[in-house]
Amino acid sequence: MAQQEQRIGRYALLLALSEENDPIVMDQKNVKSCVGKVGTMDSQKIVAAIETAAKSNGLINGNVYREVHALYHAILEAIQGVTRGHLQLSGILRTVGLRFAVVRGAPYRNKEEGDWIAVALYGTIGAPIKGSEHESAGLGINHI
Template sequence: MKRTGIGKIALMLALNEGAALERHIEKFEEQNYMLYRGKVGSMETGKIFAAVETAAMREDMIRENYREEHALYHATMEAFSAYCRGQVDLGNVLRSTGLVFSIARGNLVSGDKSSGEWIAVVLYGQIGSPRQGFEHEAIGMGIQPV
């Protein structure tokens, strides 16, 4: 069995569409990964974090306890920092975003239960000036142990 890391699983969840997305979800849910894909757009950093956390809690990917919430927060912060290319700010510097986010929870490497539980967050989409046509693609990923 070819092993795939949780980061690649989350990346492909964010990037794939249509039948390829469905096959990807089916394959990794069979391996006991929890997967979620959503969309959010905002000029406010807090709304992006809230969308990711709300989705993870609503889909029962994390429970309401410090360890799990903390892992999700840091994975999201890593992804957001990379997505914003190190400047973790949007509206205050007149930047807007529209993005797809994905969350994957499971083993660090598929087929390796000894690696324990990890969570990966990927943010992929458009970032730029809040004017149509003044944006470009960006991507960020964060991975944390649960």
């Protein structure tokens, strides 16, 4: 069972849901995080934006395949939440405007369980016509 203070998914969701200047006060020990934004009609650009942010903020080592692979699966799981199970955007004329958060930490008391990574997405999805979008969110968590 994940420790109360190390719920990396909850922390990622709070970061993604927060506004730019909202203080997120969490007692997170040995946790790394970053936030960013992406707007696109291409799901590949969502993956690229999150992967770039995670690498440049030191959340994953881009030279270690298992770290990149774990992040990739967490991203895809989060995108499926936003898109209701379909990874396609441009092919069906949908666009997203998302705030994302990536959190890396050890959510279990047993240190042998190692680090996990959580990706949270929150924003809008809809037709590429201003005012035709609605809110959506997604969360993906994977072990590293």
